[in-house]
Amino acid sequence: MMLRLAALTEWLLGFDAFCLGKKFLVYNLVDRNLKVKYRRSFLGFFWTILNPLAMSAIYYFVFKVVMRVEKPHYLPFLLCGVLPWSFFAQSMGESTESIVANQGLITKIPIPIHVFPYVVTLTNFSTLLFAVPVIFGLSFLSGVAPSFDMLWVFYFFAALLFLSYAFGTILAIFYVYLRDLKHAIGLLLQIWLYATPIIYDSSMIPEKYKWVLLINPVGSIFEGIHESMLGSKGNILMHALFSFIWCLIALLVLRITYSKLKSELVERL
Amino acid sequence: MKKNKETVISVNHLSKDFNFSNERPTSLKSYMTQMMKGQFSFPHQTFKVLEDVSFEIGKGEFVGIMGKNGAGKSTLLKLISGIYTPTSGTIKTEGVIAPLIELGAGFHSELTGIENIYLNASILGFGKKVTEEALPKIIEFSDLHEHVHRTIKNYSSGMLVRLGFSIAVHLDAPILLVDEVLAVGDVNFQRKCIAKIEELHKKGRTIILITHNPEAVRTHCNRCIVIDDHKKIFDGSPQEGVAIYEAKNA
Numbered sequence: 001m002m003l004r005l006a007a008l009t010e011w012l013l014g015f016d017a018f019c020l021g022k023k024f025l026v027y028n029l030v031d032r033n034l035k036v037k038y039r040r041s042f043l044g045f046f047w048t049i050l051n052p053l054a055m056s057a058i059y060y061f062v063f064k065v066v067m068r069v070e071k072p073h074y075l076p077f078l079l080c081g082v083l084p085w086s087f088f089a090q091s092m093g094e095s096t097e098s099i100v101a102n103q104g105l106i107t108k109i110p111i112p113i114h115v116f117p118y119v120v121t122l123t124n125f126s127t128l129l130f131a132v133p134v135i136f137g138l139s140f141l142s143g144v145a146p147s148f149d150m151l152w153v154f155y156f157f158a159a160l161l162f163l164s165y166a167f168g169t170i171l172a173i174f175y176v177y178l179r180d181l182k183h184a185i186g187l188l189l190q191i192w193l194y195a196t197p198i199i200y201d202s203s204m205i206p207e208k209y210k211w212v213l214l215i216n217p218v219g220s221i222f223e224g225i226h227e228s229m230l231g232s233k234g235n236i237l238m239h240a241l242f243s244f245i246w247c248l249i250a251l252l253v254l255r256i257t258y259s260k261l262k263s264e265l266v267e268r269l
Numbered sequence: 270m271k272k273n274k275e276t277v278i279s280v281n282h283l284s285k286d287f288n289f290s291n292e293r294p295t296s297l298k299s300y301m302t303q304m305m306k307g308q309f310s311f312p313h314q315t316f317k318v319l320e321d322v323s324f325e326i327g328k329g330e331f332v333g334i335m336g337k338n339g340a341g342k343s344t345l346l347k348l349i350s351g352i353y354t355p356t357s358g359t360i361k362t363e364g365v366i367a368p369l370i371e372l373g374a375g376f377h378s379e380l381t382g383i384e385n386i387y388l389n390a391s392i393l394g395f396g397k398k399v400t401e402e403a404l405p406k407i408i409e410f411s412d413l414h415e416h417v418h419r420t421i422k423n424y425s426s427g428m429l430v431r432l433g434f435s436i437a438v439h440l441d442a443p444i445l446l447v448d449e450v451l452a453v454g455d456v457n458f459q460r461k462c463i464a465k466i467e468e469l470h471k472k473g474r475t476i477i478l479i480t481h482n483p484e485a486v487r488t489h490c491n492r493c494i495v496i497d498d499h500k501k502i503f504d505g506s507p508q509e510g511v512a513i514y515e516a517k518n519a
Contacts, residue, residue, distance in 0.1 A: 022391075024391045024395075024396050024397045024400075025391040025392065025394075027391075028387050028388045028391040028392075029388070029391075029392075031384075032377055032380060032384070032388055035379070035380060035384070036377060036379050036380070039379050040379075104371075104374075105374055105375055105392065106352075107347075107352065108352070108368070108370045108371040108374060109350075109352070109368060109370070109371070109374045109375075109392060109393065109394075110350050110351040110352050110366075110368065110394070111392060111394070178296065178297060178300075179296055180296050180297040180298075263354040264288075264354075266352055266353060267287060267288070267353065
């Protein structure tokens with residue numbers, strides 16, 4: 001299903017955004033990234049899940065234990081937001097540097113430049129998929145009742161995948177021209193984290209700041225994740241629609257940036 | 270030019286400019302200071318690397334491209350392989366091109382020889398089937414024996430070159446672009462490489478060799494293109510071409 005959707009999007013966009021014609025290349029690069037990342041490390045794969053889990057525990061301690069925020073099921077609430085966010089943040093950070101980091105290849109071999117941020121995003125996304133049983137397991141353990149709405153989570157994860165790929169690639173292209181981005185991206189992601197309903201619920205936002213949610217491309221994704229996982233009141237379909245629209249916008253911006261800059265990019269590296 | 274053979278590469282009035290704007294800002298701070306000075310557009314110093322180059326290469330030819338350093342040979346190769354886009358003019362190519370501009374592109378030191386074969390082949394643009402078919406031949410030619418199962422970080426530079434070359438020549442690309450990679454490795458392996466390229470040529474592959482070595486052009490090529498001062502100045506027999514190249518370099 002994902003493949004069909006990707007093929008349709010590629011056709012609509014008019015460029016091979018998802019490298020569907022280069023599956024072998026993509027497979028080998030993802031395989032390399034995964035192997036290299038965890039070779040010679042004792043806990044290996046668990047580090048990537050351990051980090052967001054530890055962050056969730058810290059937030060829980062600070063906001064629930066110390067500041068006593070009134071929020072039922074706060075731990076599963078944190079988990080199902082922090083884990084996808086950590087995918088998003090990590091993948092954006094790594095994508096930004098991916099084109100410049102591979103300049104040795106790009107200037108010597110004819111290879112599509114967007115394959116590098118794409119592969120970085122896929123590598124990180126595979127970690128998120130491995131975290132899914134953890135999210136579900138810990139949610140049930142903390143007393144969240146299972147429901148069919150929970151399946152919506154996969155839709156929102158997919159939307160997050162598209163968004164982080166599109167934004168990551170745009171940033172990676174700009175990074176070739178403007179090396180400040182490397183320093184700015186950390187700060188940007190920090191602000192973005194607090195501007196997104198991850199630690200707090202969107203209903204806690206004061207009325208006069210609600211507009212932030214609307215201009216935040218990932219805002220409705222995280223609202224959607226929370227509502228589908230915790231069954232809180234809301235409108236999942238509306239969030240799904242908003243996420244979809246943001247994905248389209250991001251992919252469109254990517255297409256414009258890419259077609260404008262791809263031919264001169266190689267010479268600027 | 271031989272008209273009886275089908276053309277696999279045709280280059281028409283190809284020109285390539287590079288922007289060498291020294292004052293091109295790469296950080297926000299320098300953008301700002303430029304803006305303060307009232308400079309909104311940045312000076313574009315263009316530099317012609319290739320000017321109005323045209324030629325056709327037929328199937329099965331072995332073409333040597335010669336020229337001084339900085340004449341534009343490597344740029345020409347990068348244009349043909351599709352890394353750069355021409356400023357004006359066109360390039361048409363038929364069939365897969367294996368660029369041997371750099372051997373072992375994308376090799377990762379933490380991966381084994383076999384893993385690197387797959388990685389390198391896919392980076393060069395080949396599919397799974399071709400790679401799997403070529404795998405035994407690649408391993409045999411590279412003389413790595415049981416070492417292919419070890420991580421390449423302990424390989425000697427000679428072993429790396431052997432592996433890289435072996436991958437590039439066994440993937441059955443109809444067109445090979447070779448950029449002086451023959452100058453690496455020990456004498457024995459160099460001989461083996463040249464013999465391999467000869468063999469591919471006999472099988473009907475098209476080969477374009479960029480080199481400074483007159484001997485290589487004289488003995489192997491059946492055509493020579495000389496580039497000097499960013500223009501094509503000669504296109505014809507290797508003997509004459511080498512003579513012109515040597516006269517220019519004298």
